[in-house]
Amino acid sequence: MKIEAIQEDLIDEFSMFDDWMQRYEYMIDLGKSLPIIDESLKTEDRLIKGCQSKVWLNAELKGNQVVFTADSDAIITKGIIAILIRVFSNQKPEDILVANTNFIDEIGLKEHLSPTRANGLVSMIKQLKLYAMAYQAQLKN
Amino acid sequence: MYSVEKIREDFPILKRKVNGYPLIYLDNAATSQKPQLVIDCIVDYYSNYNANIHRGVHTLSQEATDAYEIARKKIQKHFNIKNSHEVIFTSGTTHGINLVANGFSEILLKGDEILVSAMEHHSNIVPWQMLCERTGAILKVIPMNQEGVLVLSEYEAILSEKTKLVFVNHVSNALGTINPISEIIKKAQDKGAAVLIDGAQSCSHIKPDLQKLNVDFYVTSAHKMCGPTGVGMLYMNEKWGNILPPYQGGGEMIKEVTFKKTTYADLPHKFEAGTPNISGGIAFGSAIDYLNNIGFAEIEKYEMALLSYATNELLKIDDLTIYGTGPDKTSVVSFNIDGIHPYDIGTIVDKLGIAVRTGHHCTQPIMAFYKIPGTVRASFAFYNTKEEIDALVSAVKKAQMMLT
Ligand SMILES: Cc1ncc(COP(=O)(O)O)c(C=O)c1O
Numbered sequence: 226m227k228i229e230a231i232q233e234d235l236i237d238e239f240s241m242f243d244d245w246m247q248r249y250e251y252m253i254d255l256g257k258s259l260p261i262i263d264e265s266l267k268t269e270d271r272l273i274k275g276c277q278s279k280v281w282l283n284a285e286l287k288g289n290q291v292v293f294t295a296d297s298d299a300i301i302t303k304g305i306i307a308i309l310i311r312v313f314s315n316q317k318p319e320d321i322l323v324a325n326t327n328f329i330d331e332i333g334l335k336e337h338l339s340p341t342r343a344n345g346l347v348s349m350i351k352q353l354k355l356y357a358m359a360y361q362a363q364l365k366n
Numbered sequence: 367m368y369s370v371e372k373i374r375e376d377f378p379i380l381k382r383k384v385n386g387y388p389l390i391y392l393d394n395a396a397t398s399q400k401p402q403l404v405i406d407c408i409v410d411y412y413s414n415y416n417a418n419i420h421r422g423v424h425t426l427s428q429e430a431t432d433a434y435e436i437a438r439k440k441i442q443k444h445f446n447i448k449n450s451h452e453v454i455f456t457s458g459t460t461h462g463i464n465l466v467a468n469g470f471s472e473i474l475l476k477g478d479e480i481l482v483s484a485m486e487h488h489s490n491i492v493p494w495q496m497l498c499e500r501t502g503a504i505l506k507v508i509p510m511n512q513e514g515v516l517v518l519s520e521y522e523a524i525l526s527e528k529t530k531l532v533f534v535n536h537v538s539n540a541l542g543t544i545n546p547i548s549e550i551i552k553k554a555q556d557k558g559a560a561v562l563i564d565g566a567q568s569c570s571h572i573k574p575d576l577q578k579l580n581v582d583f584y585v586t587s588a589h590k591m592c593g594p595t596g597v598g599m600l601y602m603n604e605k606w607g608n609i610l611p612p613y614q615g616g617g618e619m620i621k622e623v624t625f626k627k628t629t630y631a632d633l634p635h636k637f638e639a640g641t642p643n644i645s646g647g648i649a650f651g652s653a654i655d656y657l658n659n660i661g662f663a664e665i666e667k668y669e670m671a672l673l674s675y676a677t678n679e680l681l682k683i684d685d686l687t688i689y690g691t692g693p694d695k696t697s698v699v700s701f702n703i704d705g706i707h708p709y710d711i712g713t714i715v716d717k718l719g720i721a722v723r724t725g726h727h728c729t730q731p732i733m734a735f736y737k738i739p740g741t742v743r744a745s746f747a748f749y750n751t752k753e754e755i756d757a758l759v760s761a762v763k764k765a766q767m768m769l770t
Contacts, residue, residue, distance in 0.1 A: 250768055298707055300769055301713050301714075301769075
């Protein structure tokens with residue numbers, strides 16, 4: 226599925242909720258259902274800086290697609306990660322690089338986009354794109 | 367009669383809404399809100415007598431200088447300081463600490479020792495580490511126990527003739543513990559060591575008598591006590607004022623300048639280089655007036671009632687642990703709920719219009735001691751109410767329900 230199509234789906238799903246409580250409950254559920262990554266992958270170099278909660282992000286190249294797995298010690302943060310992974314994992318590096326993140330605003334999670342926000346959503350997106358950039362270079366060689 | 371309803375009317379911000387709910391501001395340990403009187407004071411300064419101080423002969427400059435110096439006297443009186451020239455305006459606690467640390471870099475010798483408590487704010491640890499790197503002095507830590515109370519027997523054990531400086535906060539920002547500073551000062555001075563007390567967390571709750579405490583240095587920030595940000599004070603005993611070298615060079619701190627040599631101005635100007643935060647200093651004075659008008663005894667009584675109410679109500683929540691359970695505390699409750707990250711609780715509670723702090727509160731050593739990533743910290747001021755605490759408790763319960 227293309228990144229835009231997944232984003233559209235998410236916007237549809239979140240449009241069913243009429244208040245923040247329902248949105249957050251859904252996000253918490255998404256967080257709980259996120260596959261837990263292997264303890265051995267929770268290393269210092271996979272830790273994303275700038276988060277009040279800990280976030281580990283792992284990236285692998287499978288074929289011509291980047292596969293992301295991640296974990297956090299905070300459940301709301303995990304929910305956010307789950308959303309990001311759904312959008313960006315199993316995609317080609319070049320598609321990840323050009324994708325915009327407007328959908329975050331549209332699903333009512335704009336407050337998490339503020340750079341001062343301690344969950345580090347902005348850092349996470351930056352890190353996802355950095356991996357994509359690295360793999361794009363690798364694929365070209 | 368203490369009327370919280372009347373007091374709340376003094377704070378315009380308390381009328382605003384956050385996320386559709388009336389603001390409940392329980393992050394007073396980070397910074398306090400400002401009463402209209404303090405806001406007006408800043409507006410009045412810029413509207414009517416803004417001028418640079420201590421340098422012009424014109425009327426405006428005289429008026430601004432007078433107002434600034436009156437504020438210094440208010441600070442002097444409030445903290446019961448002997449001489450007004452022992453009050454040094456700073457940009458805040460952090461600045462004051464760095465000023466003292468810098469001064470000691472010329473005094474300390476290799477092998478000298480500095481003691482800091484285990485419950486210090488990062489701003490009270492890093493300058494000493496830097497000082498130790500520069501001088502070869504050694505940093506030692508006064509440990510605390512599980513209740514978050516300093517272990518004084520251990521303190522005595524590490525105090526020695528090598529100890530040159532002791533740095534302790536009066537109140538811990540992460541735990542709310544009130545440290546026995548009078549005893550700490552005496553014991554240090556018996557060994558010939560100087561003491562700096564960080565009053566950032568205590569100044570809005572406790573009015574210290576600095577002459578009686580006979581402390582060497584005391585620092586605080588105006589913004590923690592209803593004053594503006596970017597201004598604070600350093601008390602420096604006159605003896606130290608003459609010994610310590612200036613921190614920054616610039617205008618205001620000099621007596622005479624030639625290209626060969628500059629002689630420094632007398633206290634306090636020796637440590638006040640450059641144009642200061644004039645409106646901030648003047649407004650700091652009115653904040654002090656405001657608090658004294660309500661009265662520190664009244665404030666303490668009211669806040670202690672809030673603390674015990676909040677503690678009891680929060681402890682009724684299943685699996686909730688409070689950190690900082692010593693007998694002497696200010697109105698701060700730092701807590702966690704088993705299995706829930708403090709960040710998650712803070713996020714949900716904020717959605718309900720309640721401002722609390724989550725995280726390590728710039729005290730990672732305390733968090734490491736308890737082996738936790740952080741806490742949720744609710745800190746109450748004299749303008750908070752029991753109803754707000756009820757709202758906090760129900761918000762935390764809601765968060766717990768959503769998150770487990
Ligand atoms: C105990 C303590 N010391 C120092 C500071 C730093 O104060 P400022 O940022 O105003 O310099 C704080 C502020 O949170 C504090 O709580």
